[in-house]
Amino acid sequence: MIATLLKLFWLFAILSMLAFGGGAGVMPDIQRAAVETYHWMTPQEFLGMFAISRAAPGPGSLIVLLIGQKAAGLPGAAVSFVAMFLPSCLLVHALARFWHRAGQAAWREVVERALAPVAIGLTFASGLALMRATESELPQYAITIVGAAVFAFTRIGPLYMLAAGASAMLLARLIA
Amino acid sequence: MANREAVRPTLLSLFLGFAHIGMMSFGGGLAAWTRREVVQTRGWLTEQQFLSGYALSQLVPGATNVNLAVFIGTQMRGVPGALACFLGLTTLPVLIVLGAGALYMGSNGGSVWLSVALAGMGAVALGMNLGLGVRLAFDNLRRIGPALVTLCIAVGIGILRLPLPMVLAVMMPISLAIAWWGRKA
Known part of the structure; x- marks a missing residue:
């Protein structure tokens, strides 16, 4: 039990520090560790957990709770949560303090303006990477593209969009 | 800066604001909800402040949206603010995910239809992220x-x-x- 908790802690502490550009990038590494290296679950169980963490409210990286829960019960979930979020939160907290102290400094204004196109570019990059990692069927691509257009150019509420996406996917499966 | 002092939110409103963001963001799309709540609805940050915080949250390793919550909380109210935003964003979702996980592990993999519906919601959430990129690009790249x-x-x-x-x-x-x-x- 203790050995499993240590493995969970080590795994997620390291992966969170490697997750540049967001948690989605290390999803394949999480899968490899949980399924192939440690045999905590089958590939199907991992996919189910991925779907739950995506569909549930909150950050998708909460999948670490499910993997910890499966490997070592509630203590496993708690250890995984701390390992995944504590190091990166401390880092970003320190960065935010530094940023705040810079106040109205001229360099901060320049850096802020330089970061805006970077943020937008990374938003597209992570969306495209996630599409490649999680989508394989034509209806999914279609729903994603229509969803992007609707979100960008209308004021339709996201909850309606999610309901429409679920319905469209069910319809596509019934017809196929 | 004076303007930002004027709207500096309380710890409770930070907690509730991020709880709202966390609970609304079914299937992802957190950044879109965060922008709506923090810039458009509550006016805690300007668009440029939000964008630079969002970029830094993507550059620091770890979950982007959790980083963004901690970044905004720290800017607003230091350590207590960071904790309020982090706990606001994660508390209810953690309980829901653990509950759903227990149900899932108790059943035998859940129903096929449920996973099809989840795939559709996930596809929309991805679209929302890309759509946010489109909207940000139109608003900011002149x-x-x-x-x-x-x-x-x-x-x-x-x-x-x-x-x-x-x-x-x-x-x-x-x-x-x-x-x-x-x-x-």
Whole structure:
């Protein structure tokens, strides 16, 4: 039990520090560790957990709770949560303090303006990477593209969009 | 700055604001909800402050949206603010995910229809993230230089699958140079 908790802690502490550009990038590494290296679950169980963490409210990286829960019960979930979020939160907290102290400094204004196109570019990059990692069927691509257009150019509420996406996917499966 | 002091939120409103963001963001799309709540509805940050915080949250390793919550909380109210935003964002979702996980592990993999519906919601959530990118691009990229920076990063990492640190090591200095030059002009 203790050995499993240590493995969970080590795994997620390291992966969170490697997750540049967001948690989605290390999803394949999480899968490899949980399924192939440690045999905590089958590939199907991992996919189910991925779907739950995506569909549930909150950050998708909460999948670490499910993997910890499966490997070592509630203590496993708690250890995984701390390992995944504590190091990166401390880092970003320190960065935010530094940023705040810079106040109205001229360099901060320049850096802020330089970061805006970077943020937008990374938003597209992570969306495209996630599409490649999680989508394989034509209806999914279609729903994603229509969803992007609707979100960008209308004021339709996201909850309606999610309901429409679920319905469209069910319809596509019934017809196929 | 004086303007921001005037709307500096209480710890409770930070907690509730991020609880709202966390609970609304079924299937992802957190950044879109965060912008709506923090910039448009509550006016805690300007668009530019939000965007730079969002970029820094993506540059620091770890979950982007959790990083963003901690970044905003720290800016607003230091350590207590960071904790309020983090706990607001995660508390209810953690309980829901653990509950759903227990049900899932108790059943034998859940129903096929449920997983089809989840796939549809996930596809929409991805679309929302891409749509946020489109909207941010229309609202913020007024010149050709920054637009090209965005394009190179999106294509380099998203399509050509170049390593993110390498792409940023090239594009960040270019973007800084453009911003510096634009400032003096």
